[in-house]
Amino acid sequence: MQLTQFVHRSLRASPEAVMTISDGRVRTCRESVDRITRLAGGLQTLGLRTGDRVAILASNSDYYHEVLLACWWFGAVASPVNSRWSTAEITYALKDSGSTVLLVDENFASVGSALLEACPGLTTVVYCGNDRVPDGMLDYERVIAEATPVDDLRVGGDTLALLLYTGGTTGVPKGVMISHQALMASALGTLAAGGVAISNGTNLAVNPLFHIAGIVGWLAQSLMGGTQVFVPNFSPPTFLQAVDRYRPTTVGLVPTMLQMLVSYEDSTAYDLSSVKILRYGASPISPTLLGQVMHMFPNSSFAQGYGMTETAHISMLSPADHLEGGDLLRSAGRALPHCEVKIVDPAGAELPPGEVGEIVTFGSHVMLGYWNKPKETAEVLRGGWMHTGDAGYLDARGYLFIVDRIKDMIVTGGENVYSTEVENALAQHESVAACSVIGLPDTRWGERVHAVIVLRPGFDGDTEELRAHVKTLIAGYKSPRTFQFVDALPLSAAGKVLKRDLRCNAT
Template identity: 90%
Template sequence: MQLTQFVHRSLRASPDAVMTIFDGRLRTCRESVDRMSRLAGGFQTLGLRTGDRVAILASNSDYYHEALLACWWFGAVASPVNSRWSTAEITYALEDSGSTVLLVDENFASVGSTLREACPGLTTVVYCGSGPVRDRMLDYERVIAEATPVDDLRVGGDTLALLLYTGGTTGVPKGVMISHQALMTSALGTLAAGSVAVSNGTNLAINPLFHIAGIVGWLAQSLMGGTQVFMPNFSPRTFLEAVDRHRPTTVGLVPTMLQMLVDYEDSTTYDLSSVRILRYGASPISPTLLERVMQMFPNSSFVQGYGMTETAHISMLSPADHLEGGDLLRSAGRVLPHCEVKIVDPTGAELPPGEVGEIVTFGSHVMLGYWNKPKETAEVLRDGWMHTGDAGYLDARGYLFIVDRIKDMIVTGGENVYSTEVENALAQHESVASCAVIGLPDTQWGERVHAVVVLRHGFDADADELRAHVKTLIAGYKSPRTFQFVDALPLSAAGKILKRDLRCNAT
């Protein structure tokens, strides 16, 4: 399997169909393929060869789409860079990956010169944004115009295709090596489970393409044909306008975005009826929020995906599961058909249904390893099984429940408390818009359960009320001893709550 397969299929089936839309610019499949084949030729003219790394520091756009495919067209490795990182973190990723070519758009052109100076191996910066070309950068459009198109080398299988750097929130970032086969397996396995893309539909690509969820969502729709509409950033207004204008059939969001949408005052003025599939991930959704979102998108089915950069999606909560509701809404769904999952104890022994342990997964979807980090690779890849670091359990029906990151488990008074269980209880209070639970040092209890809460606009609740509410749902010792009320929770680019930041700023 190679990641350019869908390009050839689309070119044969519908060469004049619109493949990409960005900022009012429409390109057909035929135009897109010509541009990506020329860009691949341009990369080769710049001295790039099979296996070389090309870094991309940009917002979602049709250029991003072309650059990814151009890399795979001639066997290079695409290395999307987290656009929310500091210059120091970006510099580390460029140096560690050995990237010699960097693509930047207008949002990141100002750091291009800084990165060139900081990274001796970075020989070329290509400007792929709007407006005039920046100093000492090559013009993306000129590279394409002056290049000769090259044939697809059809590199695939276990060849490295993608190098994605993980957070860097708990130390030095690690480059996750993802092969053609792994990414294709993840996308095809997700499609086989159903309800993640519409044949020849339109995907609104809002999840960033430097994140595995954004890439898998983009690839899944690409494999089914149709159109990609790229959004460079999210706000409730721009998202709603894009849905109203472009009529997408599929969108992918995170619960924090969904919360902003349902709280947006003018949401009822937009036509959202085209959306047939709404994918979400990064965290479970509260029943209250899900009910409000279902009312907002009445024609849509809902799908939740669980996974990580190293594995892409490994389980999915289907539309039927969402309609069944109840406890299933707390689960991450059933294991997808392309992978195997089991729950193990610290010795590696498999645990029976209902018992909490570490989630591990095996299959062709698993990463090749961490770039230049054999020790870290060996720690998580054991006999082919990827150890996720997530604690969870499988129930008797095969549904996977995530209870916490193992490192985030709270031990208070000798009892284990999983933060997600407390968060789920808190989220059921009508005044709670979002929340996060962490453990803080405590002289009496070792750790105390601490909740950070964002209240819904126009609602009010104090610590005593929320504490009493939690105690009606779970054991009293799990109820937060302390509360902190904030206007917003710190989020990663993938929409995950940054609990490290919460611990640093806890009061």
Template identity: 55%
Template sequence: MYLTQGLHRAVQQQPDEVMTICGDRRRTFAEVADRVSRFAGALRELGVGESDRVAILAQNSDRYIEYLLAVPWAGAVLNPANTRWSPTEIAYSLIDSDSRVLLVDDAFAETLPVLRELSPCLTTVIHIGDGPAPVDALSYEDLIAAAQPVPDVRRGGAELAGLFYTGGTTGVPKGVMLSHDNLGTSWLGGRASGSLVAQGGRTLHVAPLFHIACLTSWGATLMAGGSHVILPSFDPVTTMTAVQAQQVTDVLLVPTMIQLLVDHPRVAEYDLTSLRSLLYGASPIHKAVLERAMAALPGARFVQAYGMTELAPIATLLTPADHERGLLHSAGRAAPHAEVRIVDPGGVEVQRGTVGEIAVRGGHVMLGYWGKAEETSQALRDGWMHTGDGGYLDGEGYLYIVDRIKDMIVSGGENVYSVEVENALSQHPAVAQCAVIGVPDAKWGERVHAVVVLRSGASVTADELREQAKKFIAGYKAPRSVEFVDTLPISGAGKVLKRVLRATHWGSVDRQVS
């Protein structure tokens, strides 16, 4: 299996069908294939060899999709940079991966002087924006116009396809090595479930393409011969406008995006009935938000995917039928390509209903972490990827996520899982968003602490929220303290950065558990 396989098949079967829609630009499969082969030729002329890493720092665009195809076409390795990172963090990923070529668009052109200074490995910058190319940067369109097309090397299988750096929510970023087979297995497994994108549909890419979840939506659509509608970034109004104007059938949204969309005051003004499938994942979603989304988009089939970058990324799927059964707290069952089990600290499988660490096995499991043998051996043991997530399986094999294991709060000797508390608090009509963490407490060791964002114009007291939580969970799990903030810190992947929230409470304490 190789990443460009879907493009070759589409050119053979539907060359004149529209493949990409980005602003006013529409390109057919045949046109995209020609541009991809030419850009691959340009990369070769620039000295990019087999297995060399080629990075990109850009918002979503049709040129970003061409990059995803041209780099493997040339036999090189993808390295999509996180657009939410600081220049120092981006430079770290460039240096760590020894990426010598970087594609950059207009939104990030201003960062080039700093990146060049911080990244001595960087020798070539290619501008993929619509404006003039920055000084010392090559024009993407000029390269394509001048280059000769080259044959696809069709490098695939177990060969390295890309380095995908983790979001940094748990420490120093690690380059996750994913092969062509890793990615293709996850895409095909998702499609085999019948829950991902439909054949010949039209998928909207509004989540960042550097993120493995959006890349999966792209890959599954490519294999299904579908079209790609691309927006630079997420905004509720532009997203709804694109769905209506382009008759989008499939979309991937992270939970924070879903909430912003369905709670938008103008949501009723748009015709969103073309949506057939809404895939969500990347972070937990609260039941109250999901119920509002299902009510606002009654024609869409909801699918939840649980996984991680190291799993390319799908491990389990909660299908539309599962949603109709009301299993909204579950992350679903093992996808067709995956095997899932719950293990104790020694790696031994535990009984059903017992909380432990989620371990996953299959052809989608990463090759390892780039240049980090010790971390790789800790994560990959006996063929199983140990996720660091805590959960349990019920009698039917449905997975329930209770927390990141590191996020478990031990208060007065009792284990408290933050997702339970967050779900309870989110039921209150005044709560827009919330995150629960453990903070140091002289009496209890740790206490349950809630950080809450209120809806516009709403008000509620800490005591009222505590009583709200007690309606749904045991009293000892209810937050003993509440902090009201305007916004929560969010990573580029749409996850709440709990380490940032913890830092304000733990200060110089050596460890963030008691």
């Protein structure tokens, strides 16, 4: 399986159909494919070859669409960068991946210049924005215009296609290696389950394309033909205006976005009747919020996806499941057709229905491993099964219920935050003697980052100073939203912080 297959199919079936809409630009399939083939040729003239990594730091747009496909066209590895990361985190990812070419848009031009200086291996920055091309960068449109189209190498199978960086318990990002086959298997399995895309429909791509959920949603609709409408950044008015104007049939959102939409006072002024499928996931959602969203999108069916960067989609709560309602709405649905899911104890033995253990999954959707991290790869892929680090159970009908996160991962606003990263940042402040970070339920963000701190003698708990300090080291969304100051942290006999006690006593 190759990720460029749908491009050839669409070109044969409907060359003059609109493929992308972005920032007022409307491009047909024929126009898009011409640009993709030229961009692939242009990237090769920059010295890139099969297997080389191409980093992308940009908001959603038709340019992002073209870059992903151009990379796969000649066998390069696309490495989308989390645009919410700090410069230090981005620098680490670029150095670790060995990316030599970086594409940035107008939102990240200044960062691009800084990265060019900070990363010795980064030789070229290509500007794919709407403003004047900054000094020291190449013009994206000129690269395309001056290039000769190249043939699709039709690279696929287990060949590396994506390198997505995700946070880790060690405090540094890990590069997740995703093959052509893995991404295609996840997209096709999700489509086979039904209720995630409509043939020749219109997808509103609002989930960021540096997230696996955004990429799978984009790919699923692409495999079904139709149009991609790109929304660069989410806000209630921007989203609602796009739905009203472009009449998408499918959208994908995270619960934080949904909470913002139902709280937006002018939402009834927009026509949302075109939406036939609403996909959601990435963090917990309350039954109350889900009910409000269903009322807001009366013509839509709903599908909830569960997965992770290392696996893409694992399970889905289908539209039919949503109609059944009740306790089923608390589940993450059933395993998708392309994969297996089971619950195991610490020794790896499979547990019966109803018993809580670690969620593991097997299939062609699983990552190849972590980039340059063989030890960590071997640990999570024990016995060929991906160990998710999430705790849950399967009921008698095979529905998956997630009850906790073994790795202490916090999901806030659809973003993954690892407590160790935040703890390491807090510990570098002079006032902090000891600290521990947990996730607490939050009506807006799904979960919020909550820090419990023991202060050094003579210091006061200045929460704004601590929050600002953390933001200098890691991404702003990882900074604690709430703080609690205590005399001592609860410890086990082995000296480990008892986070369950912190959750029970959180204020």
